[in-house]
Amino acid sequence: MKRELTSLSPMRLAAKKLMRHKLALWSFFILLVFYILAIFAGFFSPYAYDKSVPKKAYHPPVKIRFVDENNKFHFRPFIYETRLEIKDGSKTYKNITDKRYPIKLFVKAFEYKVLGIFPASRHLFGVDEPAKLYLFGADWNGRDIISRIIYGGRVSLSIGLIGVSISISLGMLFGGIAGYFGGWIDHVMMRLVEMIMSVPGFFLMLTLRSVLPLELSSTEVYLMLIVILSFIGWAGMARVIRGIVLSIRESDYVLAAKALGASHMSIIIKHILPNTSSYVIVAATLSIPSYILGEAALSLLGLGITEPQVSWGNMLTRAMNITDIKFHPWILIAGFAIFIVTMCFNFFGDGLRDALDPKTGT
Amino acid sequence: MTDTLLDVKDLKIAFQTLWGVNTVVDKVDFCVDNKEVVAFVGESGCGKSVTAMSLTRIMPSPPARILEGSVVFNGVDLLRKSEKYLRGIRGKDISYIFQEPSLALNPVYSIGNQIAESMKIHKNLSKGEMEDALIKSLNDVLIPEPKDRLKSYPHQLSGGMKQRVMIAMALMCEPKLLIADEPTTALDVTVQREILNLLKHLHETKGMSILLTTHDFGIVQNISHRIYVMYAGEVVETSSTEELFKNPKHPYTKALLGSIPCRARRAEKLNSIPGEVPKKLDGLEGCRFANRCEFVQDDCRRTHPELEKINERTSVRCPYWKSLI
Numbered sequence: 001m002k003r004e005l006t007s008l009s010p011m012r013l014a015a016k017k018l019m020r021h022k023l024a025l026w027s028f029f030i031l032l033v034f035y036i037l038a039i040f041a042g043f044f045s046p047y048a049y050d051k052s053v054p055k056k057a058y059h060p061p062v063k064i065r066f067v068d069e070n071n072k073f074h075f076r077p078f079i080y081e082t083r084l085e086i087k088d089g090s091k092t093y094k095n096i097t098d099k100r101y102p103i104k105l106f107v108k109a110f111e112y113k114v115l116g117i118f119p120a121s122r123h124l125f126g127v128d129e130p131a132k133l134y135l136f137g138a139d140w141n142g143r144d145i146i147s148r149i150i151y152g153g154r155v156s157l158s159i160g161l162i163g164v165s166i167s168i169s170l171g172m173l174f175g176g177i178a179g180y181f182g183g184w185i186d187h188v189m190m191r192l193v194e195m196i197m198s199v200p201g202f203f204l205m206l207t208l209r210s211v212l213p214l215e216l217s218s219t220e221v222y223l224m225l226i227v228i229l230s231f232i233g234w235a236g237m238a239r240v241i242r243g244i245v246l247s248i249r250e251s252d253y254v255l256a257a258k259a260l261g262a263s264h265m266s267i268i269i270k271h272i273l274p275n276t277s278s279y280v281i282v283a284a285t286l287s288i289p290s291y292i293l294g295e296a297a298l299s300l301l302g303l304g305i306t307e308p309q310v311s312w313g314n315m316l317t318r319a320m321n322i323t324d325i326k327f328h329p330w331i332l333i334a335g336f337a338i339f340i341v342t343m344c345f346n347f348f349g350d351g352l353r354d355a356l357d358p359k360t361g362t
Numbered sequence: 363m364t365d366t367l368l369d370v371k372d373l374k375i376a377f378q379t380l381w382g383v384n385t386v387v388d389k390v391d392f393c394v395d396n397k398e399v400v401a402f403v404g405e406s407g408c409g410k411s412v413t414a415m416s417l418t419r420i421m422p423s424p425p426a427r428i429l430e431g432s433v434v435f436n437g438v439d440l441l442r443k444s445e446k447y448l449r450g451i452r453g454k455d456i457s458y459i460f461q462e463p464s465l466a467l468n469p470v471y472s473i474g475n476q477i478a479e480s481m482k483i484h485k486n487l488s489k490g491e492m493e494d495a496l497i498k499s500l501n502d503v504l505i506p507e508p509k510d511r512l513k514s515y516p517h518q519l520s521g522g523m524k525q526r527v528m529i530a531m532a533l534m535c536e537p538k539l540l541i542a543d544e545p546t547t548a549l550d551v552t553v554q555r556e557i558l559n560l561l562k563h564l565h566e567t568k569g570m571s572i573l574l575t576t577h578d579f580g581i582v583q584n585i586s587h588r589i590y591v592m593y594a595g596e597v598v599e600t601s602s603t604e605e606l607f608k609n610p611k612h613p614y615t616k617a618l619l620g621s622i623p624c625r626a627r628r629a630e631k632l633n634s635i636p637g638e639v640p641k642k643l644d645g646l647e648g649c650r651f652a653n654r655c656e657f658v659q660d661d662c663r664r665t666h667p668e669l670e671k672i673n674e675r676t677s678v679r680c681p682y683w684k685s686l687i
Contacts, residue, residue: 252465258420260453260480274470
């Protein structure tokens, strides 16, 4: 066992430690599932995210049944078609028990493109029309919430990753240069960073949004959100990295690299920044949730992704109304998606920190 | 003097601090010939390392600043050259080995990756040639199983191995001058011997010049041709190794040699030099060693002695050296 350990590279060692961190591992798998769902959203969602069925507005989650009205057991799970009934001013959906609609796998339904390239129309599961398989219910337009969560994950989850990579690259470059050269360069750069950091994040976000035009295409809105969120995030990163670089630049291996004739830029990029990686990986993982929440907050206020495009934030717009939540609590499910992903990133980040910290036991 | 590889004249280096300028190397002259091994010996803080590092201007700056002097390497004054020119010299014509091999290797890269760096900077080699050169370099420094070791990370090697890797790194581009800054200080005694033998062997086979700095006379005896003894930022004595060990002239050299543990004087208490190197050199009057010197005269505290040339290769900075023999 001992012999084996000495021949492991630092990364493999960290991976081994991470494997033993059960919570982090599970979080990682949950995140993996979310990302796979988002990437193959068309296949996993039974309905198109923008397909509205007005007569099924606010349809509650359907019940998947094995036993029918006559207490007869069916091996294949099924659902009933429903009919809207208005009684004493309140709306309810009544089951029509004449016909069973079994849940089918790999059904043909609406057209979509796998990875945006290959057209396809197979879906993991579905039921025959006119019944609707609303596993998590429907929203005010009768759109399937689970399909919208899966599609919304594309925006919410990718904004976290892209945003964090942009702010990290910016932060590393900025912090690296400031820390390495020191002196007046450091002074100027850090004062700039402090200026950005001194404005509360949410207000900065709203200010930046108000600077940009309101009427934008959905792609432009998406890019704008990334720019806004990374602009807020990079400053803190730059400041911490500068601190780390300050200590690394005094190390002998930087001197050794200099003695080999390496240029300033190659010393910063090849020798100093890679040594900040364990901090950066952890900081990145732990800050992804703030990007997801930032997107959600802007979209919730109608300043980010707008209808009919979907993100977890704008799915919650109606959930700001207390009566809506009271009668249709399932519209909050998008919030749970945000909650779970945020928690998973936090647990995973904690696990990574322990795994990458050489001071914790092997 | 076509045989001179490195000729340093009047080198003066100071540390710029908040409290003013503090001279650390004061008008040091020295030269290194082709294929010669030269050693700088002196206590900690006497300016050896700063001198060695300032040759290609890699000393920490700030605070260190070269105030005056010239460093003529291969006929070119390096101090008058741009940073860009020096980058071409560093690692190619002048290489360094540092004191602490565990700190001088970057923990995130494999050994092979790090040794290859100077080649990537200075030479244009294909991948296959690079691989061959890497294996050859590890063979040269006598590392067993070089092919496997290239993939190792610094934390997987012992101190002696790491220092061998450092030497391999330094020799990759076949430099004309190898500067070894206390190459054995961080190693234990048996490994010190191995590394010194390796350096000697490499010097014989590759024929580069070596500039060695150390505080330990024991390690220079076998390897160096000439020795400069430094004290408080200046050279106090220089001569051939043989001559220096046989007839030390300056009281400081005598005292240093006297404090080497020796089999013949086992029962006695080990000699040491009382006091310490003066912290601040500026404004100091008289001989800098006067306060610690056994043979101090009244005159020593008033006038600063000049380096007196005795013959071509021997000089001493003590007016009373004749009376001390």
